[in-house]
Amino acid sequence: MGILAQAIEQEVTGDGELPTGFLFASVKNVGTGTVQVNGVALVVGEAKSYPFVGKPYQAVPYQAAGSTLRILYTL
Structure with a gap:
């Protein structure tokens, strides 16, 4: 992790994870079906x-x- 925070924005349609070490996160379902988060x-x-x-x-x-x-x- 560097000295400056890094903001990452993305849209995903598959499975994955927010990486270990994140400081803040926001997740919104903008698709057409129910999803699972945590x-x-x-x-x-x-x-x-x-x-x-x-x-x-x-x-x-x-x-x-x-x-x-x-x-x-x-x-």
Whole structure:
């Protein structure tokens, strides 16, 4: 991890994870079906965030299940 934070924005349609060490994240379901983020269902149009808490997060898995996730996170 460098001295400056790095903001990463992406849209995904497959499975993956927010990487270990992220400081903040926002995930929104912009697709047409229900997705799973950290084992919790996220319906179309719903978003969730992982706010800055003073230390890095562990990896958070997601399954897009053919839908689309818009993800923003900071390393």
